[in-house]
Amino acid sequence: MPLIELRDVSKSYRRDQIEIPVLERVSITVEAGDFLGLMGPSGSGKSTLLNLLAGIDRPTHGSVRVADTEISSLGERPLATWRARHIGFIFQLYNLIPVLTAFENVELPLLLTSLSKAQRKDHVMTALGIVGLSDRAQHYPRQLSGGQEQRVAIARAIVTDPTLLLADEPTGDLDAKSAGEVLTLLQRLNQEYKKTIVMVTHDPHAAERASHILHLEKGTLVEQAAESRA
Amino acid sequence: MKYVNLVLKSARRSKRRSALTVLSVAIAVFLFASLRAVLDGFDAVAAASSSTRVVTIRSTSMIFNMPVNHAEVIKSTPGVQDVTYANWFGGIYKDPKNFFGQFAVEPESYLRMYPEVIVSPEERKAFLEDRTGCLVGDGLAKRFDWHIGDRIVLQPGIPYYGTQDYPFTIRGIYKAGSSAVDNQSMLFQWKYLDERSLQKGEIGWIVAQVADPDRAATVALEVDRKFENSPYETKTDTEKAFSASFGKMLGNLNVLLGSVALAVVITTLFVAGNTMAMSVRERTTEIAVMRTLGYPASTIFALVVGEGLVVAILGGAIGAAIARLTINGEFLHLAGGFIPAFGVSNWNVVVGLGLSALIGVLAALLPAIMASRLKLVDALRRVA
Helix, strand or coil: CCCEEEEEEEEEEEECCEEEEEEEEEEEEECCCCEEEEECCCCCCHHHHHHHHHCCCCCCEEEEEECCEEHHHCCHHHHHHHHHHHEEEECCCCCCCCCCCHHHHHHHHHHHCCCCHHHHHHHHHHHHHHCCCHHHCCCCHHHCCHHHHHHHHHHHHHCCCCCEEEEECCCCCCCHHHHHHHHHHHHHHHHCCCCEEEEEECCHHHHCCCCEEEEEECCEEEEEECCCCC | CCCHHHHHHHHCCCHHHHHHHHHHHHHHHHHHHHHHHHHHHHHHHHHHCCCCEEEEEECCCCCCCEECHHHHHHHCCCCEEEEEEEEECCCECCCCCCCCEEEEECHHHHHHHCCCEECCHHHHHHHHHCCCEEEEEHHHHHHHCCCCCCEEEEECCCHHHCCCCEEEEEEEEEEECCCCCCCCEEEEEHHHHHHHCCCCCEECEEEEEECCHHHHHHHHHHHHHHCCCCCCCEEEEEHHHHHHHHHHHCCCHHHHHHHHHHHHHHHHHHHHHHHHHHHHHHCHHHHHHHHHHCCCHHHHHHHHHHHHHHHHHHHHHHHHHHHHHHCEHHHHCCCCCCCCCCECCHHHHHHHHHHHHHHHHHHHHHHHHHHHCCCHHHHHHHHC
């Protein structure tokens, strides 16, 4: 059974009485352990698709099934609980909380669990170890480089061991070297830790790291590069 | 408990802004506690005043004196058991800033009728036997580091008490047995005052002990009737009513001070509310990120309210502590027998803290609703 199953999904927004379609009848399946790259120009609907997978947004039509749960029908509170358990989200601008240290930022999703303080510490240090920043645990975001901030954000995304990692232009704000490091890290998470990843990107070089690539244009799926690069 | 660090760090995000909010709440609670202390002082005096003692003053005003023989007339009124009288001296000890209440009293009857003035039999005897002796409250003795046997000199503050200094010897230190008695006052013999006064045989007020408290009002009426149409008409009331009317002389304090306190609290509420709203608006992105991580709207709501509470309760604690330390008769030297029980009570500290918590919750309510109802997709669109 696929991990992600989007069936006939449409999404439109209403602005000043005008219906603006963003996604039209998109159907996708992603198997557990895949690394999917979503490409397309601005406004093609790729971030909307990512938001639908994260349960941040709801489709106007169709079904979104992730990890055996039809999330489009979940209420606000169960959806938040589901998101905390199954989704790790990586943003383009890292979005770390500036008043919290790297350790505290990574710990943030764990505060929602019933883990003890000692268990939380273990998990946080493991996640920081995976991204290679154990020695930066007590640093504040302003004391880190962009690449390090994004790695802390990745540690925050993986610390709960989520079913699915969603990355929205994770290298969009980084220089080439840092971008390479982040992509290598994502690839490692996919290959070594068997994490299923869906990554939105503009950058064809970044997309090359994915095992599958989907192209979106004007809200519809135009092409599927099925070759596996794993 | 695991969210405490998050709340504290969020509250410290903008140190200057948080400090100003803490300060505004501190000022509000300080003013509230201080105003309550004044009102409580009046209430305590009224509550502790005896209903078997009636006080007679001149009908025109208590600042005018009356002849000492009024006391004998009052004593002959049916229902009156005992009588004493006193004068306000208004003397100066070294400097007018060293203000405290000084009362020239008829010593034997005064101590008999005021068992709340607690003094040892030896000191009482020494006081009664020394025409220039005096009794001082333990609070007053502590304030000036006075001891039994010390000699003190007061300059008369009222012209008809003469121009010569009044030397006294401290013969006893009394304790106040109830809120009706001030431990910051001095008692001395009326005879000493009278022999030096330019207007002989005059007293400020007379206190009569009635046998039956139910008859106190009737006795008071009878006393006033005796002096009707005389040059020294009187106004007599129970001590309780006298204390209450003394408070009323200063206007309707409850309403006045209550309105001031309310205005301060409401203003602080707006200041704190605006600050919180600004703080939440600035954090739209962070809140959206936390919601994406799985934080439910209710937790976000609780975190924002918690932040408001931390800032407000810190301010409240500072305001209440300063009020507690500074607003009391001893610290402000506000002695003189008007509000002997002056001070910020534990209860007012608790109410002040409760008030600050209320300000915190109310100020954070709207920003917390804003934060918890944040439209995630719109907020994240700004992020990405």
